[in-house]
Amino acid sequence: MTQKKDVQLEERGHWAGKAEYLLAVAGNVVGLGNVWRFPYLCYKNGGGAFLVPYLVFVVTCGVPLFLLETVMGQYTQEGAITTWHKLCPLGEGIGYAGQLILFYSCMCYIVILAWALLYLCFSFSAELPWANCDNAWNTENCVDITGNNKTFNWTEQSNSTSAAIEFWERRVLAISSGIEEVGSVRWEILLCLIAVWVACYFCVWKGVKSTGKVVYFTATFPYVMLLVLLVRGLTLPGARQGVLYYLYPEPAKLLQPQVWMEAVSQIFFSFSLGVGTLTVLGSYNPYNNNCNRDCLWLCVLNSCTSMVAGFAVFSMLGFMAHEQNVPIEVVAESGPGLAFIAYPQAVAMMPFPQLWAVCFFIMIILLGLDTQFVMMEVVMTSVTDLLPGLLRRPGGRRELLLLIYCLVCFSAGVLMVTEGGMYVFQIFDYYACNGTCLLFLAVFLSLAMGWVFGTDNLYDIAEDMTGVRPSPIFRVCWKYLTPIASLISFICSIIEYQPLTFNRWYVYPTWAYVLGWMISFSSVILIPGLALFRLVTGKGTLRERLLHLCTPADDLALTRKQKQKPEFQNLTGDTDGKHSVVTGNHQTAVEQLMVLHSL
Template sequence: MGGFKFENVYNFPGCSGKDEVPEGESPKWRCRKKTMTMAQQQEEEAEKLRLSSVEEMQMDNHDEPQDYHRGTWTRKCDFLLSIVGYSVGVSNIWRFPYLCMRNGGGAFLIPFFFFLVFCGIPLFFMELCLGQFSGVSSLFVWSLCPLFKGLGYLMVIVSFLMSWYYIMVLVWVIYYLVNSFFDPLPWSVCTNSWNTPFCIEDRGKINATKSFLNNLTLVDGNSSMLTGSNYSFNASADSFTPATAAKEFWQLNVLQISSGFGDLGGIRWHLVLALAAAWVLVFLCLMKGVKSVGKVVYVTALVPYVLLTIFLIRGLLLPGAVDGILFYLTPDFKRLLDFQVWLEAGIQVFYSLGPAWGGLITMSSYNKFTNNCLRDAIIGSMADALTSFYGGFVIFSVLGYMAYESKLPINEVATSGPGLALVAYPEAITKLPLPQLWAVLFFVMLLALGIDSQFGTFETVSSGLVDAFPRLLGKRKVLLTAALSLLLFILGLPFTTNGGMYIFQLVDWYAASLCVLLTCFLECIIVGWLYGADRFSRDVELMMGRPVPIIIRLCWCVITPLIMLIAFTATMMNYQPPTYEGYTYPAMARAFGLLLSVIPIIPVPVFMVLQIAQAKGPIVNRIWKLTQPTLEWGPHISKYRKMYQASVSPRLQGRKLVQANLFGAKQ
């Protein structure tokens, strides 16, 4: 060894090299154990000091006024009802029951609750913690990993797109609500000016009418054989399809739909008025931010459950209701072998709960720092899932009655999307006693369900702007809300044209198709690995007094991102172009839709390149540094902040990182 002296090798701090070495144990191993023991004692002392500091600060509940300068929820229940209202929307009524029926009935609940437990709740909880800990909107919360600063802009853009087109659901509901006060209901008869000769009031006569039309040719005739109204046409009868009065009201009165995407036609003023009414309603509810929303949600979040229960009781008293519910619930376990069933269950969970849009982060940023996020996440997620399941009983009890009355199979009267809520169910209402009363209650329920979801997306945009320009907009919340409402009203006018439904369907198909799954995947990677699930668990412990459960850590780090990646890949591989009522969109429209799906993603790589270019040093060091939180990241409560910044430990690597993130660091 060239005279190298071994005793110098073992002269570690705290080891003299002359200590007595027990038999069978090397001096090197002994000194390492001694050094490791001392380091462990120091870590334990630091941890005790940190925990004692946390306990002292948690006993001191007096926060500084500037800690909540953005505002806060008046009561805990305000926030809880807001996230329930945000998650529970019209899709719970017009999409989930149909998916359940089509994908194995009661068996569909197995993949649905699987994705809810292992993806929905962990993502919901993560976003609530991010917002509550940082006290900022989704635009600035990603200071915990500056390399992905663009995610904040992605969320704001997606929320802006959602606010832009989703308002049309409220527009249609408002128009139906106004027409619910007429006697007879305009969608119950075929004697209106917009009805065609092939309108029928009884769905059970559709097949008979088709058979009759196939044996009849009319040329330049004035016919009133089916409706009693005059309608001039020049075509063969087989080019016309009989439709119910409710379907014609939707297509020919509400939408006054054109022939396709290239034929937008003119503005329909009844929809413009309804659009203005919808934005005025949103403005009045949001003009003072969380203070006004906190009062409104007691109505908009709770009323739907009262009305759903009323409709369920009424529906169960109708003949055929039990058959409808059995059709809804009867399990077909063979369908669980179909990958598409699992994919649709997962997508329904992701799009219904609303993670990755920024709404959950924004609303939780107005919480008190010590609020129990885990409880709220479980309640909000389960409320969404159970409302979907409960709503299925309401829908299929009435669809069973419709099938009984029309003597048709239930699958012929069941449909999904607007066709269920705005055609099939209103048609069923016409067969009930006092149909005007039931129509008003039904559309009030849909209005309450829809407007809550609009609150979350709109507030994400407005809060992001306030956080970006606090001096300019901080005290002008009312003015900002009015300006945004006016802007979105103007941008929404194309949806009120004859071809507006084609635009709506295209935007709905593409707007969040790529963003949601991709964003959820990136969130898990950032929080679970780049920032570190163990470190984030300590942040949560600072707020709630206990760390994140191990099962949720496993979801953040492994299970959820893996499922997100599989779902994203499957969605891309199974891509199908949009259609509407058999209409196929031209190539130009599909290209516009693809561009719309890519626009929200653009800020992510753009800001990533800008951040790397502005940093200094070798490229690898730049990227490494940009995965570290900035000085802006941390608890927004001043009494925690100094202690938090002083207690940050170096990032772990390798096996220690994996162990700490999944199971917690050893103390």
């Protein structure tokens, strides 16, 4: 009867080729943060000097955790939750916490794509609507900087606003006075949100079979757009000034703890660490894939893309500062302010502005689309691997679950496309998906795998899969540098916490801050909460329960190569390397290796 059920389950699947895996990971880790976050952080935190803390954390946290998560997925061939069942059951809460953070991210991240799609539609207008002050939504304080007012003195007229800001706040968002005033739904953004959700659904609905094909376009075309914008930006007057502001080193900034904090946060955001994304994507690889080499090159690609994007962004901002005859700090923005105010304002001042606006927003949409549907695929894979008997049966049960998941996230997103939606969006973005949560996950991830599962076992399985033993520096990072750096950064992020504000003037009510902390706490509490629950509800003495939760599953305690040795097969009667060793459930992997070696 069991065999009959097994036959009815659909295959989990693999990437059709190496290129699909590389493009899927590249599309996920190279996202909006590379374009609108890294360049601003570099400029704000010492220019070229910012690369010092950035590279320090790349070496101590970024690359080691990138490889660690990939190894976990490729070895177990499981999702972000069930991989912990097999490697270190005590860390099961890490898997659940990561998926909850991804769930929150899916709800708010796609709203950015809806905004970008709306801007793309407006980019085909005969005249860009954010380029002048002759529209119904403009106020008497609006200033058209693309016409005769290019040299307008902003410092003397503090009440004045640009046409791009008024288009963003008054036309697109129609933003209310505060989070208490939700207002009506912005129907244009809602229609764009529906369109983006439909696109994401069909990118993911067949699992890696569809995701692997879509990334050939979504992961490569943004680089074409970025190259076009880079070349155009560097040929504009004032570009040199912008690039100098971007990279001019200020070593004194390195003495400020906040600079180091923002460097490590950027690493965790841009490398997609801690939430299980790399584990799931790696789980669709062949067992013998050389993940050591893949991870190194993908990390290099990510960092290089961030640097190149900085040249594209700041050459354009330098041009805008040159045209307005103002310091570049007046026009420099980060996040949505860059994508929907500063950059649109810059292209409005260029010849053929519609062309450059279309290129920019296509790049933004494709960069975000990659990240969005990969996050969806990660959650779906993790849940499917958790309930394979229910969701891998033929008949479209996975597709139905995906549809329900999209509808739930869409329903929450509707609140973010109201007149007060920007305030709700910021609450989720600042608290649910922030660096503090990711750092908390990283501390327990590195402790669970570096100390409980053990670096020796990690080295064994990495060598078994790739035929190459990882560099000794990874042993030091997995066991010492990564958990220490993550823990110190986590503590500093709590100490340096600054309450969320909007546009530097709007202070949220107390209940909004409480709600934000509750959302943030909802994910991190799963890690100690589930570990404690397993300890309390397990069988045997406390020591036996703890030992059981720290012991890998029997069928993964030894590497597959070792299981195929004749002496192991004679001991267990296992002739295909698939059955477990019979040395007891509570022996550690190291003890089992010693038993095998003694034979």
